[in-house]
Amino acid sequence: MNGELATKAASNEASCQATFNGREECDKLADYIESNHPDCACEKFRVSPASSEPVADIEEVYRVAVSPRDIDQDGVLMVRPFEKVAREGVSVIRSISSPEQFGTLVCDGLYSKPGDPLKSIQKVYTVPVGGTDGIRAQKAGEGARLFGVYDQVVSRTKKEELPVPTHAGIFLRLPPPGTANRRKIQKDYAGQLREMFLNRELPIDGAYEGLLTKLNERAAASEFVLKAEDGE
Amino acid sequence: MNAVCTIGDAMIQYGDGTTSRESVTTDRAEYTVGKRIVDALMAPATSASLQPYYDLPEAGFGENVHSLEVARIRRAVKVRLRALRRLPADHDGEGAAAPIAASVDAAIAFVSHLSTALRYGPTLDDDGRAVIEFEDRGNGIFADITFEADSRTVECYLRKRGAESELEAGALDKAEVRELLSRAGVIA
Secondary structure (H helix, E strand, O other): OOOOHHHOOOOOHHHHHHHHOOOOOOOOHHHHHHHHOHHHHHHHOOOOOOOOOOOOOOOEEEEEEOOOOOEOOOOOEOOHHHHHHHOOOEEEEEOOOOHHHHHHHHHHHHOEOOOOOOOOOOEEEEEEOOOOOOHHHOEOOOOOEOEEEEOOOOOOOOOOOOOOOOEEEEEEOOOOOOOOOHHHHHHHHHHHHHHHHHOOEEOHHHOOOOHHHHHHHHHHOOOOEOOHHHOO | OOOEEEEEEEEEEOOOOOEEEEEEEEEHHHHHHHHHHHHHHHOOOOHHHOOOOOOOOOOOOOOOOOOHHHHHHHHHHHHHHHHHHOOOOOOOOOOOOOOOHHHHHHHHHHHHOOOOOOEEEEEEOOOOOEEEEEEEOOOOEEEEEEEOOOOOEEEEEEEEOOOOOEEEEEEOOOHHHHHHHHHHOOOO
8 A cells, every 4th residue: 555655765854844844734734744754754753843852652732722613602622623634734732831832822823813803712622642542542443543743833823933842733644545435534533533632621721820711811802913013 | 795684573483382473584695595405405395294493484394393492502503603704714823714605604594494403513614614513422423514615515424333434415405415414313
């Protein structure tokens, strides 16, 4: 199955960074990673120059729901946003983040343009990366790993600001393009990932000693409305 | 800009047998799309078995859902869909497309006639299409409907515990789509 992929050059830090660089909004990034670096080969390397180190198994990752589409009218975490895992990846924050790094990444998600609805932190979830119930332990029926977790650093909402080194991305690696019923299978796995987060919800004031509650107060006071000079 | 219009009065029958006449308003786009969707779903109708809860010509479908709670849920979901429709592009900070109005209108129209015991809620996909997700966690059932921009076709997905998942796409009156929605418990 991976005969063609086996001809790719060996993965290393430079080749992994070349794969991720500039593709944070590419909706085919998950496929691109797997085709260039099969079997999550890039997990061993820093995929972003701004990252301090690859994501370790002992870490956890946070998913902070700030978009109005993430949570429904009953407070239930929606599945559809997790389908990003088969495209440009699911955005998460690493537990190695300092309070300042965590807060900065969350703030970036809270920004809105003048006149647009204000955002707020609605829910926060955390899931282990490794271990028997971690993201990296999820397997397909035939035993192949489903998800890769990479130290993908992304650009800031205000593009001129320095990136935060503790962002990560989760990417689905199966099934390969051309597989029958591929979309259906991708939806199955996206649902599986959502289930992992759904089972590990934290109280809003339970992460980083109430930091998120304070950020919500600032968001409600319109502190995260971009100004004209903050143009993209 | 969609014009808000009054369709007329509707007689709502509640679970305790009482009825109430309420004014039904919607915007013109939702109404037009809604009529088309209901027409599609009712087409080869088994209408004798369908119990309308609005005494409008294009009344609802389903069974055993004549309750104030059902009306409340529909209202809450439609309010949320209208809020989602107003979101800008990149509302998630991760590059999501702006909502597609025709898709959201189709979802609102569908919800207007929805009768299901499954818990459900709306969202958007990355391309701006409206999605309604249905779930019964106790019985391990999850389903979703994605409304295409043409406001006529949908993609439906069903996953049941212990069974292989299913995916169907096509017009709402396509037999395979209706059968999947029926197996999911979304429609009768």
